[in-house]
Amino acid sequence: MYSETVMEHFGNPRNIGIIEDADGVGEVGNPQCGDMMTFYIKVKDDAIDDIKFQTFGCVAAIAVSSIVSEMARGKKLAAAQKITKKAVAEALGGLPPNKMHCSNLGADALALAIKDYQEKKKGAVAPVA
Amino acid sequence: MKRIYLDQAAAAPVRPEVLEAMLPYFQERFGNPAAVYDLGTQVKDILEEQRGRVAALIGARSNNIIFTSCGAEANNLAIKGAALAHLKKGRHLVVSAIEHHSVLNSARFLEKFHDFEVTFLPVNRYGQVEPERLRKALTPATVLVSIQHASNEIGTVQHIAELAACCREQGVIFHTDAVATAGSIPIEVQEMGVDLLTLSGPPLGAAKGTGALYFRPQLRLVPQIHSGIQENGRRGGTENVPGIVGLGVVAELAKAELAERARHLKSLREHLVGGVKDRIPAVIYTGHPEERLPGHASFCFEGLEGEALIFLLSGQGIYANTGSACASKALKVSPTLCAIGLSPEVAQGSIVFTFSRDNLEEEVDDVLSELSQAVERLRSFSPVWRKRMAAASGG
Numbered sequence: 264m265y266s267e268t269v270m271e272h273f274g275n276p277r278n279i280g281i282i283e284d285a286d287g288v289g290e291v292g293n294p295q296c297g298d299m300m301t302f303y304i305k306v307k308d309d310a311i312d313d314i315k316f317q318t319f320g321c322v323a324a325i326a327v328s329s330i331v332s333e334m335a336r337g338k339k340l341a342a343a344q345k346i347t348k349k350a351v352a353e354a355l356g357g358l359p360p361n362k363m364h365c366s367n368l369g370a371d372a373l374a375l376a377i378k379d380y381q382e383k384k385k386g387a388v389a390p391v392a
Numbered sequence: 393m394k395r396i397y398l399d400q401a402a403a404a405p406v407r408p409e410v411l412e413a414m415l416p417y418f419q420e421r422f423g424n425p426a427a428v429y430d431l432g433t434q435v436k437d438i439l440e441e442q443r444g445r446v447a448a449l450i451g452a453r454s455n456n457i458i459f460t461s462c463g464a465e466a467n468n469l470a471i472k473g474a475a476l477a478h479l480k481k482g483r484h485l486v487v488s489a490i491e492h493h494s495v496l497n498s499a500r501f502l503e504k505f506h507d508f509e510v511t512f513l514p515v516n517r518y519g520q521v522e523p524e525r526l527r528k529a530l531t532p533a534t535v536l537v538s539i540q541h542a543s544n545e546i547g548t549v550q551h552i553a554e555l556a557a558c559c560r561e562q563g564v565i566f567h568t569d570a571v572a573t574a575g576s577i578p579i580e581v582q583e584m585g586v587d588l589l590t591l592s593g594p595p596l597g598a599a600k601g602t603g604a605l606y607f608r609p610q611l612r613l614v615p616q617i618h619s620g621i622q623e624n625g626r627r628g629g630t631e632n633v634p635g636i637v638g639l640g641v642v643a644e645l646a647k648a649e650l651a652e653r654a655r656h657l658k659s660l661r662e663h664l665v666g667g668v669k670d671r672i673p674a675v676i677y678t679g680h681p682e683e684r685l686p687g688h689a690s691f692c693f694e695g696l697e698g699e700a701l702i703f704l705l706s707g708q709g710i711y712a713n714t715g716s717a718c719a720s721k722a723l724k725v726s727p728t729l730c731a732i733g734l735s736p737e738v739a740q741g742s743i744v745f746t747f748s749r750d751n752l753e754e755e756v757d758d759v760l761s762e763l764s765q766a767v768e769r770l771r772s773f774s775p776v777w778r779k780r781m782a783a784a785s786g787g
Contacts, residue, residue, distance in 0.1 A: 270703075279772075290775070294776045297718050316773075317773045317778060318773060319695065319697060319740075319776040319777070320718065321699040321700050321718035322703045323718075324697075324718075362718075365718075365723055
């Protein structure tokens with residue numbers, strides 16, 4: 264049912280955890296409909312310096328979170344924002360069709376974390392200006 | 393790696409004595425039971441012998457047993473066959489909200505294509521249909537009521553005799569799906585007062601492709617497989633002789649072993665349930681705590697999702713089932729778990745263990761150890777669990 268890469272990431276998820284003093288936090292999904300992911304990022308020089316996640320969900324949801332965290336680490340924010348669901352599924356060696364949408368939320372959660380960082384930054388700069 | 397299989401309700405290995413009994417019917421005794429020469433009549437005699445064995449398991453007469461290809465077919469025949477044979481009475485059906493798909497979808501078929509009205513009866517928090525609710529749902533147009541004997545999802549056993557009595561008072565046909573119970577707990581169709589009863593071979597160690605329907609004498613049924621006069625015209629198609637031979641053997645074994653098996657399964661169940669309650673916080677034991685299948689334990693663990701849990705366990709050689717939405721093709725949470733009032737979020741953490749006579753107490757110890765580790769692991773990175781903990785500590 265799941266590819267070897269999915270099972271490998273599910274068995275050994277990278278970057279699980281939270282960052283207490285995160286620069287940006289993004290949360291998508293809700294436990295009612297199945298999956299929920301929270302991404303935490305630290306940003307340095309406009310790039311993702313550290314990334315952690317927490318996920319409530321199925322095998323696919325956990326593997327997606329894990330691989331997104333790997334794909335994003337070290338990337339410039341602009342590039343990280345461009346990670347697509349399709350690219351995530353491909354990196355995992357494919358996902359079952361019924362899991363393509365519901366569990367493939369990692370890229371959305373990451374994008375929200377980046378957006379959160381950017382808004383916070385704007386907020387921090389604004390009073391000075 | 394060791395394998396601990398606790399999904400007996402989904403599939404079971406064919407018992408060795410069953411396989412041995414079946415083997416001659418693939419090559420040596422291959423005759424068609426409908427044939428008039430000896431190669432056929434000998435097989436026909438064997439078939440009838442098995443009908444007697446299956447009937448004996450449920451206290452019925454052999455000429456009231458129809459062999460089918462599975463429990464689902466027997467449920468289809470019971471519901472569509474009985475409803476369509478009694479159209480003059482009316483077009484109203486009552487089924488519980490927690491029936492197997494083969495019952496729910498047969499009812500929906502009649503609703504869609506034959507203008508039936510279907511009442512889906514709610515259940516209480518243990519998953520039981522309350523007789524008073526059933527009584528209120530019956531109308532002069534009610535033809536048939538179908539309520540399962542026990543749920544394979546939550547293990548709860550219904551008070552079938554009481555429910556069947558409500559129907560008999562009103563002249564309504566009563567069907568029960570006993571796939572989860574036949575061979576597990578004693579069944580006497582007369583005492584239960586049922587008109588139709590479904591059973592299935594695989595949970596008992598017969599081959600896949602075996603099932604049977606009991607029907608009360610004289611009850612009319614419209615066949616759902618149209619062909620010749622096999623099964624006295626109630627089910628067309630050449631009988632699955634090897635499968636039926638195996639079904640007969642398991643029926644006899646199940647009857648002989650029933651009490652001992654139930655005692656063993658119940659002790660495994662209680663060991664698991666006690667261990668889970670001792671070791672794992674925030675768990676709901678679903679279904680009725682006592683009025684349940686002897687070899688069935690079902691839980692919902694808060695803060696995690698069941699598909700991930702069963703994959704972690706299967707990685708350790710432990711096989712169980714789940715009613716989580718994520719594990720279903722349609723990605724819908726089990727209707728049974730919703731019907732007993734669990735929130736979709738809690739229902740996501742569902743896991744179901746069904747034991748067989750081959751399971752051992754030591755295996756349950758291994759399961760408890762792996763299960764508590766797996767639950768802890770999934771919760772360790774669950775944002776839902778984190779929020780729950782934060783709320784509990786007031787922070």
